[in-house]
Amino acid sequence: MSPVSVTEIRLIVHLGLMLIAGMVAGELVARIRIPRVTGYLLAGLLVGPSVTGLIKGLELRNFDLIAQLALGLILFNIGGEFEAGHVRRFGRKLLTVTLFQMTLTWLLVTCAIWAVSGNGVLACLTGFIAMETAPAATLLVVKEYESEGPLTNNLIALVGINNIICLSLFPVVVALLFGHFEGSIHAPLTVGKSLVVGVALGLAVSFLEEYTRGAKGQLLVGLGAVTLALGLSYRWGGSPPLSALVMGMAKVNSSAHGPALIQKLDEAVYPLYVLFFVIAGANLHLDTLRLVGLVGAAYITARTIAKIAGTAWGAHSAGLSHLMKGYLGPAMLSHAGVAIGMAMALGRQGTNDGIIAQTLVLGSVVVFELLGPIAVRFSLVRSGEVKMASLLPHAPGHSGLDNLEKVLHQVRRSLGIPMKRMGPTDRPLAAKHLMRSNVETVPDTAHFDELLKIISHARYDLLPVIDKEGKYVGNISFPQIRDVIFDQTLADLLIARDLLDHETAYVTPDEPLAVVLQKFHEIPYEVGSLPVVAESKNPNVVGMIRQRDIVDMFRLIRSGNEERTRSR
Amino acid sequence: MKLSEFLQPELIKVGLEAKDKWEAITQLIDLMVDAGLVRPEHRAKILEIVFDRERSMSTGMERGIAIPHANSSLITDVVGALGLSKKGIPFESLDGLPAQIIILLVIPKDKFQQHVRTLAGIARLFNHEQVAHAVRNAENAQEAMEIIKTEEGKDLFYS
Numbered sequence: 001m002s003p004v005s006v007t008e009i010r011l012i013v014h015l016g017l018m019l020i021a022g023m024v025a026g027e028l029v030a031r032i033r034i035p036r037v038t039g040y041l042l043a044g045l046l047v048g049p050s051v052t053g054l055i056k057g058l059e060l061r062n063f064d065l066i067a068q069l070a071l072g073l074i075l076f077n078i079g080g081e082f083e084a085g086h087v088r089r090f091g092r093k094l095l096t097v098t099l100f101q102m103t104l105t106w107l108l109v110t111c112a113i114w115a116v117s118g119n120g121v122l123a124c125l126t127g128f129i130a131m132e133t134a135p136a137a138t139l140l141v142v143k144e145y146e147s148e149g150p151l152t153n154n155l156i157a158l159v160g161i162n163n164i165i166c167l168s169l170f171p172v173v174v175a176l177l178f179g180h181f182e183g184s185i186h187a188p189l190t191v192g193k194s195l196v197v198g199v200a201l202g203l204a205v206s207f208l209e210e211y212t213r214g215a216k217g218q219l220l221v222g223l224g225a226v227t228l229a230l231g232l233s234y235r236w237g238g239s240p241p242l243s244a245l246v247m248g249m250a251k252v253n254s255s256a257h258g259p260a261l262i263q264k265l266d267e268a269v270y271p272l273y274v275l276f277f278v279i280a281g282a283n284l285h286l287d288t289l290r291l292v293g294l295v296g297a298a299y300i301t302a303r304t305i306a307k308i309a310g311t312a313w314g315a316h317s318a319g320l321s322h323l324m325k326g327y328l329g330p331a332m333l334s335h336a337g338v339a340i341g342m343a344m345a346l347g348r349q350g351t352n353d354g355i356i357a358q359t360l361v362l363g364s365v366v367v368f369e370l371l372g373p374i375a376v377r378f379s380l381v382r383s384g385e386v387k388m389a390s391l392l393p394h395a396p397g398h399s400g401l402d403n404l405e406k407v408l409h410q411v412r413r414s415l416g417i418p419m420k421r422m423g424p425t426d427r428p429l430a431a432k433h434l435m436r437s438n439v440e441t442v443p444d445t446a447h448f449d450e451l452l453k454i455i456s457h458a459r460y461d462l463l464p465v466i467d468k469e470g471k472y473v474g475n476i477s478f479p480q481i482r483d484v485i486f487d488q489t490l491a492d493l494l495i496a497r498d499l500l501d502h503e504t505a506y507v508t509p510d511e512p513l514a515v516v517l518q519k520f521h522e523i524p525y526e527v528g529s530l531p532v533v534a535e536s537k538n539p540n541v542v543g544m545i546r547q548r549d550i551v552d553m554f555r556l557i558r559s560g561n562e563e564r565t566r567s568r
Numbered sequence: 569m570k571l572s573e574f575l576q577p578e579l580i581k582v583g584l585e586a587k588d589k590w591e592a593i594t595q596l597i598d599l600m601v602d603a604g605l606v607r608p609e610h611r612a613k614i615l616e617i618v619f620d621r622e623r624s625m626s627t628g629m630e631r632g633i634a635i636p637h638a639n640s641s642l643i644t645d646v647v648g649a650l651g652l653s654k655k656g657i658p659f660e661s662l663d664g665l666p667a668q669i670i671i672l673l674v675i676p677k678d679k680f681q682q683h684v685r686t687l688a689g690i691a692r693l694f695n696h697e698q699v700a701h702a703v704r705n706a707e708n709a710q711e712a713m714e715i716i717k718t719e720e721g722k723d724l725f726y727s
């Protein structure tokens with residue numbers, strides 16, 4: 001066996017360093033309620049050439065393949081959110097929001113850059129790149145906080161649409177602005193090739209999935225397909241990220257199992273995502289940030305205002321709720337991945353404008369990469385789509401001290417040293433910690449047809465009903481009414497109040513989880529969720545809690561306590 | 569459950585006269601009280617519940633049929649009463665026509681979801697023009713009862 005070269009040794013060491021540094025930084029920032037993604041980026045910044053130089057600039061190129069693969073996996077994941085039913089229901093509204101947001105972003109950033117630099121080509125180029133919203137950071141924050149709800153669904157869909165448009169139009173825009181008119185004809189071909197690769201492999205995944213048994217087979221198929229999509233797209237002159245995105249869309253809409261494979265893949269490749277962000281952080285050019293000066297400040301300010309205002313305006317025009325108007329915009333601020341790719345492509349043009357645009361974008365991305373995930377977290381939390389327990393810096397029984405104690409306990413045990421009995425951790429959790437506060441209630445006078453519409457897109461199998469003063473009056477459980485709900489004769493006869501469960505089942509915010517779980521068991525029919533009602537003279541619904549979330553939390557607590565209560 | 573299983577001739581008023589739906593509903597509840605199916609001391613409360621439900625959304629359907637209903641914990645079995653008016657009583661119906669066949673149902677609170685099918689069956693029964701015409705033109709309560717029993721016996725309206 002030939003000896004391992006110094007370069008290869010450094011590569012292996014760097015991989016380990018990035019994973020551990022990412023993990024430590026992620027946990028540290030989580031304790032101060034910052035998304036772990038920001039921690040991974042900071043870890044990269046720290047070990048990269050901008051700060052310590054532990055990993056040199058040229059050495060970062062060794063990890064380009066990992067970064068490409070991770071981005072492909074993320075876009076495959078996002079594509080998997082584009083289920084046809086959701087697109088049909090919300091497609092027009094989301095396109096309206098996208099149109100307003102992207103147009104205003106392009107306009108404001110272009111005008112701001114033009115005003116400061118006087119360079120029209122630079123302004124148009126950077127205006128275009130400014131439209132991009134980073135899929136990776138956005139998606140990982142959603143997953144970190146287990147966010148669920150209409151804002152989350154719309155956010156992921158908007159990010160997907162945003163990236164499809166940016167990836168498709170970018171080659172055309174560059175070709176036109178740099179006068180490569182042949183390039184503007186080839187650009188649609190690039191898009192076409194990406195679509196063909198994506199659709200073909202998406203369908204192939206759905207087909208092969210039927211032959212797999214269990215998670216391992218699905219992982220092999222999924223990972224193999226994503227790498228093939230990237231490779232074939234590169235080989236054939238397509239856009240690999242666009243191929244991955246389209247592949248996800250094709251897969252989820254052609255498979256009998258929906259997004260199951262994509263979700264399993266997602267869980268298995270998390271270390272790749274961590275590496276992606278550490279690499280991205282290492283690639284951040286702090287020195288470039290210092291160079292961009294006033295132009296950079298104009299880019300950052302104009303893009304921030306345009307994203308927030310444009311999204312709010314678009315949401316208003318599309319008739320979306322006030323929650324969407326207020327919180328979708330900040331959640332669209334992340335700016336990296338694809339924007340960096342576009343900026344690098346501009347730099348490779350070799351023109352002065354291209355190089356300046358690259359510098360400007362790469363410098364500004366530092367700000368958006370670090371603050372973007374925090375803005376996403378802000379939006380998800382404020383919209384009530386995150387359980388409070390997901391915001392805890394660590395699971396109960398899993399604090400730093402708890403974990404250190406566990407390690408010491410195991411060492412003692414292994415050495416045969418007598419140990420004192422450790423009691424279980426005592427951190428009672430209540431319904432308020434696991435509920436999501438963004439809950440859809442039904443007015444008690446809602447007509448049957450309106451009720452059917454709410455049920456068709458409800459996230460829960462039980463709907464809390466309120467009167468005209470907002471007072472909670474009871475529940476409608478889908479399992480109880482599903483036999484009759486499709487009878488059209490009743491459409492003119494019934495309102496929501498007529499279908500209330502005869503026994504009103506709910507929990508209060510401070511009720512311990514054990515009591516809440518007992519309530520679920522006492523209900524004579526199968527129901528997966530209950531409303532959380534603040535009891536007062538006018539009881540009102542403050543959230544919804546899922547039985548599954550309680551069971552998952554107990555499992556987590558038990559795994560911490562089992563270590564602590566084991567004695568000699 | 570079919571209408572004929574809980575309706576009796578004592579609970580049918582042919583030639584119902586009322587100036588509006590509130591008066592019509594009151595007369596039908598009085599039939600229930602007189603038949604001993606609703607306690608006199610519960611009359612006012614049940615009236616309030618039915619009126620409240622009617623105020624939320626009118627139960628006047630199309631082609632002169634109205635099915636006011638409500639659920640209450642003051643009764644243990646479903647109770648129904650039928651009013652027939654050739655002239656028709658204003659009921660804020662979907663098609664604006666006055667109601668000529670009014671079926672009032674009071675259902676136990678813990679059984680409402682079970683009786684949703686009963687409601688649907690009754691609506692389908694009277695939506696059938698032949699049935700509605702025959703019942704509307706019944707000379708007396710006994711005749712109306714017979715028509716309903718016969719038609720329901722054909723098993724076409726309930727699922």
